[in-house]
Amino acid sequence: MKALPVSDPGTPDHRSATRYLLWLARTQAATLAGGIAFGIIWMAAPALAPATIGRAVDALAAHDRHGLARWSVVLLGLGVVQTVAGMLRHRFAVTNWLSAAYRTVQVTTRQATRLGATLPKRVAAGEVVSIGTADISHLGHGLDVLARGSGAVVAVVVVTVILLSASPRLGLVVLVGVPLLMATVGLLLRPIHRRQHAYRELTGALTGRAADIVAGLRVLRGVGGEAAFAARYRAQSQELRAAGVRVARVESFLEAAQVLLPGVFVALVTWIGARFALAGEITPGDLVTFYGYAVFLSFPIRTLVEAAQKLTRAHVAARRVVRVLALRPEVADPPTPATPPAATGDLVEPVSGLVVRSGEFTALAAADPADALAIADRLGRYDPASAARLDGVPLRDLAVAAVRERILVADNDARLFRGRLCDELATGAAVDPADLEAALHTAAAHDIVEALPDGLDTELTQGGREFSGGQQQRLRLARALLADPPVLVFVEPTSAVDAHTEARIGDRLVTARAGRTTLACTTSPLLLDRADRVVFVADGRVVAEGTHAELRRTQPRYAATVTRGES
């Protein structure tokens, strides 16, 4: 078996769902071929078994001991071949399934990181996440079923040839009967799929309801309403049950049809065969053979129906994958990026008139916090229309990577990832343990780490969700400080921590960023008081600058913003 994952998943063909499936198939052509080859052998071996049993019965009828022994050995041989081929086919099938699923996860991840900040704007996260939870398994099934499907096709052909050569007329009955059976079963499947779809939707809704109850359980247990929720859940659960019974009703007809149709077919073949045998056209052994084939054929037919279903689903899944893969990031590199400036210059945002002076700790208080967010987006060039300049060079003339390297916007939507805490905090290539200590100190996050069972080596299992809002904020702060970019833009960095801690962080932050360009968007006096310079933004424009104390004295609107009309 080959080693997975592949180091480079390659560039997917995202022009259409079919092309994507073909691309996947091409990337794993060798194992796919192996799967198909063994799938054929695996299916062909049992296809020869009824003929063998027939010959053995004939030998018996003729009291031919050697014949009986010979055909029994052949039957055993076929069984061994089937067993070995089946095992190898299964191994190839698993490899094919996993290769398709893993490669899709890889290309989707790479696309997600390429899209970056564009992703949440263009597509619901749930849609991309569902590629991982649902679509990859459909793609896996699609490639897996190719092998068995090919085997089924070959088996049907082999059986037809055997029957035609034994008795052309009976062979013709089988030849006409098999596609007829498939078509009938296919017809029955359609109404089932409709009802199954409805059932799945209801299942999803009920799961959503249960998850909703769990998510709001604190509220429910605190305020009340359990009885009403239990009743509502029960009603919906009964609705699902009724839908399930409706599906089952149609399915039960399919089950019956799957007994009836092949059964009648078997009876028909047996009847015709018995008449031929009676007339001496075929031997009793042939009769057993025909019976055996009529029974056997339902197996490859089922496989073919399954293959058709799975390939259809794989195609639908591929369509969803392709839709995500075809997206482009909205902030792109210019054709010929300018040379990045020395990062020591001022950062200027012309729309608001904001100037973040090099090496200073600037605080920005906005009467409307939405203004602060918009300005931060422009400073970090997340806004494609940003006209911000660093040391006189427009950010949009620079390569995106060059901007990200120089300017970090640390906002409260930033996410902590699962993994060892120290790794998740130290995002840079190599981080000095002393720097890590310093960053934790600045963010007043030592107590969080100390409370963890393994300290900095603790695995975050829920991506920070195990921490309270305030703890998450301090950890994010530490991470941003550790990244140590030349220009650091904070958005409300301490909005969820208590006043004691906030005061402490304020003091340490100013020291930690001494000499580095820093902007903190905040309305907290504890931070504003410590900044070198405070900029007050109202209606999207800078309206005043000065120290916190000056602005409080001279700007009534500023005073109102930062103290929330408390005095």
Next chain:
Amino acid sequence: MILPVADGAQVRAYARQLIRRHPRGLAAVLGLHALAAVSGLAAPRLLGQLVESVQHGTTRLTVDRLAGAIAAFVVVQSVLVRFATYAAARLGEQVLAELREEFVERLLAIPLSTVERAGAGDLVNRVTRDVSGLSVTVRQAVPETIIAAVTACFTIGGLLLVGPLLALPSLLAVPLLVFSTRWYLRRAPAGYLRENAAYAGMTDALAETVEGARTVEALRLARRRHERIDHEIGVSYAAERYTLRLRTVWFPFCEISYVVPVVATLLIGGWFYLSGWVTLGAVTAAVLYVQQLIDPLDRLLNWLDQLQQGGASLARLLGVANVRDDLSGPQSVAAWAGQVADRLALPAIPDSERIEARDVRFSYVDSRDVLHGIDLRIEPGERLAMVGPSGAGKSTLGRLLAGVHAPRTGEVTVGGAPLAALPLDELRGHVALVTQEHHVFIGTLRENVALARPGAADEDVRGALAAVDALDWALAIGLDTEVGAGGATLSPAQAQQLALARLVLADPHTLVLDEATSLLDPRAARHLERSLAAVLEGRTVIAIAHRLFSAHDADRVAVVEDGRITELGSHRELIEADGAYAALWRSWHGSAAVPS
């Protein structure tokens, strides 16, 4: 893990109880499947007779009759299969509905203290993955297993009827199957658990990369995310390879076990025939029966895994009933019901609205107290603000004052009655804990407001919304419009107002605000503060303060440090005392400010 899992005995007892609950349904399913299996056995036997009669020369009429009989049995079998599968599915759906409804009822009875501590992750998993895993088991694995078992039993019966001698060769397969399957099943559950966990790890890594795409770009984490995903894929692949190895051993054993009896029956049966002990028809029928046995046997073995997994899911669902309360040890469903009854039976009637804590100590983990002897008396109508560094025990004290946890020693009382002994329904009428959480439930806006009083009159709902200044937008959206996941979206500020309106309707005399305002959407902060003020009007308020201005407005301020109240008094008193609070206040307020 905080939430327990039921043990094997409990799961088995529950399964027995399920069977006892549906004796007739189960009997019908088994009976119908048995009849279907019996009619399925006719064909090989009739074919045997056909071969026999053809061999000895017979009339076309006999042939036609035998073929007709085969067709007739097929028709009968298919009709029986139709009703049998339908009956099984109906029973399965019913059992499944009972299981999930019982689980949700149990979920809704989990003690507040556990809910506060457990976190949603585990419960969400149980409510989604385990319920759907169990669904596959109950809807498919159990019926398929029953069908397979019944069919296999009757096929063996048919074989014995044809000739007991001819059943002997099949016994060759038994040791092969038994040993290989036991070997496999001993290793498989752990292997598949690991496989599923690794697979979930991979999809989770993809999910967090997608959800954190902006963070990935900002911190230039793309390479790390790729490495992470590739690592998770590697872990998943290793787990997959392990189970694949197990199957690589087990599958061939099974397949050979299917082939050997067919060959043996043919060979040994043929020898019997040649010796004149059995007829050719009997040998033919026996070989076909043995072949027919393969399918149900294979199905049976294939569903064993799923049955095991279903059992594990059931254990996790039932385990919710084993949740420990703060006051007692682990308990069974029955004991838990008894405990609720005890709580109801305690005649603790508060004689006033005064909340009092006396020498309260509390620990989450044994022997590590986070509160060290708190004494606090809050007069009705008073506003108390608690300030202090994070981790000092403010939130814990708040939860004790709200009756969520019971103190380890000492007591928290309302009007002289211990809070923790009050029935939950009554407790809610006294004191409510208000947190940052403002969940909007799936349902109408009206249902969302009227959580505490489901039958609340329209004017009460409107009144509650009006009190928090939310009536305008609520009417614009429509009281009967579906909100929450999948419905109309509410802004965070609206969701928060909704939470406040619920409180107005619940009408407790005391509110414990735990950072309730800290996540207020700053864009609507002032508006929301007015709404909050309306809710607080006329109630006792204990606020775990985040922003110092709320401390400044309070009647008294309690400074909590290291699990103790270190300063207690009015804002002015504390400023004059010039302790920790005064220092903080000066820093926050700026030196230019004059204390008002």
